[in-house]
Amino acid sequence: MRYERADLMTGMVQEGLQALAEGRHGDPFSILGRHLYGDLTVVRTLLPGALSVSVIEIETGRAIAELEPIHEVGIFAGLVGSSAPYRLRIQWPDAVQETEDAYSFPPLLGDLDLHLISQGTHYQLGRTLGAIPMEIEGIEGVRFSVWAPNARRVSVVGDFNAWDGRRHPMRLRPQAGIWELFIPRLTHGERYKFELLDANGNLLPQRADPVARSSEAAPSTASIVASSKPFHWHDHDWMDKQAGDRSREGAMSVYEVHLGSWVRIAEEGNRSLDWVELSQRLVPYVKKLGFTHIEMLPIMEHPFGGSWGYQPLGLFAPTGRYGTPEDFAYFIDRCHQAGIGVILDWVPAHFPTDVWGLARFDGSALYEHADPREGFHKDWNTLIYNLGRNEVKGFLIASALEWLEHFHVDALRVDAVASMLYRDYSRNEGEWIPNQYGGRENLESVEFFKHLNSIIHDRCPHAFTAAEESTAWPGVTKKPEEGGLGFDFKWNMGWMHDTLHYISDDPVYRKYHHGGMTFGMIYAYSERFMLPISHDEVVHGKGSMLGKMPGDQWQKLANLRAYYGFMWGHPGKKLLFMGQEIGQETEWNHDGSVVWDLLDRPEHAGMQFLVRDLNRLYGAEPALQFGDLHPAGHEWAVADDAENSVYGMFRTAQEGYSHVLVMSNMTPMTRHGYRVGVPREGCWDVVLNTDAAIYGGSNFGQSNVWTEQVSAHGKPFSLNLDLPGLATVFLKWRG
Structure with missing residues (x-):
């Protein structure tokens, strides 16, 4: 076949040239780059604004063709007498550029x-x-x-x-x-x-x-464009240790943080700390207070700071608010070197509708459901991922693995799980579509969670997952092969709501709600639970933790200390949101900072000392750890004394050599001579008293107590205790 020069340059592709010039062409490689026609070679390129274009043979560096303009928008073409690799020399109005032709490369992905x-x-x-x-x-x-x-x-x-x-x-x-x-x-x-x-x-x-x-x-x-250069990690020992401890049966005490409002630098425009500064200030702080993990509200890139990260659009990118991805990796590395694990909040439930984001990404409902009865959250004005689509499931699972594998993150806490499990979540009749069996369960989400957790546990032995699931969905922390969703932990929202309701009551009324503090043990081992006092409890007009407490300022602080003592004595992993450890008086403001000036007051510094000592005691006592996940590690010592609002718990280690008695008096009345039965004879030492002077208390109570040969509560021995008002006391059996 004979080719005319004009046809090769323009005629054979005239319609395509116009589409290319107008930005309408869907197959640019069919026109641009190098094309062979028999023994002739044509190179075409699109360079709006260029004055001239030469083709340079890479091996020799010599010009082998001058391309001619064939369209006014800036399309150049020319016959080239060589099939050797080439680059383009482009004369711009104010510069000369040499570069390879993007349209000379073959298909890239395999x-x-x-x-x-x-x-x-x-x-x-x-x-x-x-x-x-x-x-x-x-x-x-x-x-x-x-x-x-x-x-x-x-x-x-x-x-x-x-x-x-x-x-x-x-x-x-x-x-x-x-x-x-x-x-x-x-x-x-x-x-x-x-x-x-x-x-x-x-x-x-x-x-x-x-x-x-x-x-x-x-x-x-x-x-x-992020660098592909690998980060040089220094946490190999940490990663190996976590991979060898898949049971997670030890102490786990989590400090939940919104990084942007932990500390702000008022002298520099009220800015937040960056990743390097956080590694220098947050990590030592958490270490000093004895927390085992930092949990960060979502740090995936998100457009609106007021969402606290819970409406992310960049599921693979650490937010640029605090620095580069390399800085983020440095922060994780510093945490691990300090012996602190890192948990990220992760949001696969929904995404915002910003026009530059995922919404109708290619003009169609690509990541989201097309039908708003499945694809739109009215509560949050966000779109719901279509988990029935393979590519979307793969996108989300790959995001999870990005954080766990490439950034060495230790755990993901999955947000809004309940909203994903139910098709009628926050929807009225007629506003939702039943599943294929006519039910309300979201079967696609169920399979997604099973698959997600199976993949994570297979590929990331160092990592675990936690679910924020606020209903009684069965088997959240059961293995997928046993019919569960496969999470390692579930936030115990019921325990949190019940106990906060109780502790917010005036003590005079607490005897009428005594079961609020004991009910959680009825289901405590139905899942692997974490006890969360999270950011959600100190926003939206709910006030601070201290503000929830009844009474005058002294009683508020004593109530909160007693409640923290009860929480640390109760089975379940622990979580506190920042500011709660110092008894912050105002609710959390994401545009502000923790009110660190409160530490100038002894009673607030005492609250911080208490949290530190509770963490240290929890970490040192096997008896306070074993019962987190095993029923044999917990027994009520006193569960029915509603009249006095007193609670008692035995915590026992697996081997039985370590016993701790946790006594809580939830009224301001001191209880002299309060008798409680114990299983072991000998001396019981008071190892922590939330009423101690160092914590801001009245310093009432005993240092140690010897058993008496008086049976009580079904036990052969008993202790005669003096219980301070609004306080929790930990006693350890010495033998």
Whole structure:
């Protein structure tokens, strides 16, 4: 077949040239780059604003062709008498640039990658999709790829191409709906987004990368090319130790933090601390107070600070508010070197509707359900992930693994699990669609959680998961093979609500609600529980923990100390939100800071000392740990004394050599000569008294008590105790 020069340059692709010039062409590689026609070679390139373009043979460095402008928008073409690798020399109005041609590279992602993405089982999406700095055919650059199966055209835009969607249209890999392009000579730090035309050819708002590993800090919205250079970790011993302790039966005391409002620097515009500063101040603080873990409210990139991170859009990117991804890794490394685990709150339930985010990403309901009865949360004005779609499930699981594998995070606390498990969650009759069996259970979510937890436990032996699940869904912490969801822990929301309701009552009325403090033990071992006094209890007009307590200031502090003592004596892992450890008087304000000046007052410093000593006692006493997960480790010593509002708990270690008696007097009345039966004869030492002077109390009580040969509460021996008012006392059997 004979080819005419004019046809090769323009005629054979005239319609395509016009579509390319107008940013409508969905297959740019069919026109741009190098094309062979028999023994002739044509190179075409799209460079709006260029004055001239030369083709340079890479091996020799000589110019082998001058390209001619064939379209006024800036499309150049020319016959090239060589099939050798080439680059382009571009004359701009004020500079000369040499670069390889983005359209000279072959397809990038392999068939296996594409198959796994479609199947929802590609668990390294953060290193496959998005923006990945790499070398291809000896050329350094960035490979961009994005899932948008229903788009007509997708382009990469950024500072490097003046945010012009015509300049870098991508190649579609139709078997997976993935668009890809390698742009040579780019590197990490570049800002970028994707520009899409929907199936009808309508231009959509430019989108941030769903799999970006770095993002601009809000209110800016661009994605940033993250470095692919591995972080140099120093936590190998920590990771090995966690992998060998899958039972999680030891002490676990969690300090929950909203990083932006833990400490603010008033002298510098009230700014928050960055990751490096947090590693220098937060980590030693948590270590000093004896907490075993830091739990952070979501640090995935999110547009609205007032959501506290619970409406994220960057599920693979640490928020730019506190620094770079490398800084975040440094913070995790410092935590581990200090012996502190890191828990991240993670949100697979929903996402916000911002036009530059995931909503109708390619013009269709891609990540979300199309039907608002399944896809819209009225409570939060957010969209719900479509877990019936393989690619969406794979996206979320890959996000979870990104934090656990690449950032060495120790655990994910999954937010809003109840909203995912029920199709009628917060919906009226007629506002929801039943499952295939006519029920309200969200079967897709159930399978998602089983799959998620199975994958995490298989791939990340160092890690665990916790569910914020506020209903009585059975088997949240059972293994998937046993019919459960597979979480390691569940937040005990019922215990929290019952005990807070009780402790908020005036002591004179507490005898009428005595069961509020004991009811939790009826179901305490139905799941593996964590006792959370979280951020949710000190916002939205609920007041501070101290503000919930009745009485004058002294009684409020004593009540709170007694409650913390009861909590640490009760089975279940512990969690406190920041500020609660110092008895903050005002509720949490995410735009403010913990009121650290309170520590100038002895009674608030005493509250902090108490939390420190409770953590130390919990960590040192096997008897206070074993019963967290095993019924044999807990027994009521006194459960029915409603008239006096007194509670007693025995905590016992597995081997039976360690016994701790926890006594709580929830009225201001001191109880002299209060007799309680005990199983062991000998001396019982008071190892902690929340009424001690160092904690701000009246310092009433005993230091040790010897048993008497008087039976009580079904036990052969008993102790004659003096119980301080509004206090919890821990006694340890000495023998």
